[in-house]
Amino acid sequence: MLAARLNWDAQRATKALEEVVKLDPGNLYALRKLRDLRIKEALWSDAADLQKKVVDSERNEELGKKEKKLLTGLLYESACVSMNEGRLTEALVRVKEALKNDDKFLPGHILLGEVLDRQGSTASAAKVWEKALARFSTPEPIILKLEDLCIKESAPERILERYNKEILTHSNGPNMRLLLARLYLRLEMVDNAIEELERLQNEGEDGFYHSVLLGEAYLRRKQGGRAAHLFHRALGLDREYSPHFRCSGCGSEAVSWKARCTSCGEWDTLVMRGLESQHRAPALRKLF
Numbered sequence: 001m002l003a004a005r006l007n008w009d010a011q012r013a014t015k016a017l018e019e020v021v022k023l024d025p026g027n028l029y030a031l032r033k034l035r036d037l038r039i040k041e042a043l044w045s046d047a048a049d050l051q052k053k054v055v056d057s058e059r060n061e062e063l064g065k066k067e068k069k070l071l072t073g074l075l076y077e078s079a080c081v082s083m084n085e086g087r088l089t090e091a092l093v094r095v096k097e098a099l100k101n102d103d104k105f106l107p108g109h110i111l112l113g114e115v116l117d118r119q120g121s122t123a124s125a126a127k128v129w130e131k132a133l134a135r136f137s138t139p140e141p142i143i144l145k146l147e148d149l150c151i152k153e154s155a156p157e158r159i160l161e162r163y164n165k166e167i168l169t170h171s172n173g174p175n176m177r178l179l180l181a182r183l184y185l186r187l188e189m190v191d192n193a194i195e196e197l198e199r200l201q202n203e204g205e206d207g208f209y210h211s212v213l214l215g216e217a218y219l220r221r222k223q224g225g226r227a228a229h230l231f232h233r234a235l236g237l238d239r240e241y242s243p244h245f246r247c248s249g250c251g252s253e254a255v256s257w258k259a260r261c262t263s264c265g266e267w268d269t270l271v272m273r274g275l276e277s278q279h280r281a282p283a284l285r286k287l288f
Helices: 004-025 030-040 046-056 061-084 089-103 106-118 120-137 140-152 156-169 175-185 189-200 209-220 224-233
Strands: 244-249 270-273
Touching: 004 030, 030 046, 046 061, 046 209, 061 089, 061 106, 089 106, 106 120, 106 140, 120 140, 140 156, 140 175, 140 270, 156 175, 175 189, 175 209
Parallel strands: none
Antiparallel strands: 244 270
């Protein structure tokens, strides 16, 4: 009964706000309230269209920047829905619109490659991600996409070469070396993985994800005792195989990269947790 009443109230509020916007298209209060209702309903396309009007009507420079940032996120979510529902041309238009609004929006570049890949343009997707890899200072989500693409194309040598290049040229080489070790494990190149991880350990680079990967490698070499010790050091983590990420805004954890933090709602804030102290490792999560 209460839920029905709330739904009825929301419908009435929506109708009233739509009437206000019809009479006064630049009414920022009504536009924002109606936009927020659309966001709550996950009607991303409608929310994005309303947000465009907010951006056009906002005259305060600082508020305008925040509204433009929100528009990028809403366009991105709209593109995701279109892609997941198979409307790939529409998704392509939306994600390009998001990038036109903010070409420094990393999730948009990742999504653009995903849409192109689903359209069958694998080479175009690879080019998009290669360009993004050279551009962004937090490239881990991008190289993971390239990794999956190369493995799907049965071309692991390409991604191995790319990892080694990134390790030499990128400032966050230790994280890249962790991901390279992870790739070695995916390819069953266990000795290479152990060699890379032990080298990192000898250099003093040691953390929860390092322990997890090295434990997995030892487990595959039937060295259960050493593996158990490493899993224990990683605060009881089970055989995790994917890197964790942390929101640079609110600090919440995620077991995989996402475009939007599920805790604070901000887009493009997740960064890889690699060689950090295991004392800050998240609670037990099993990914297999």
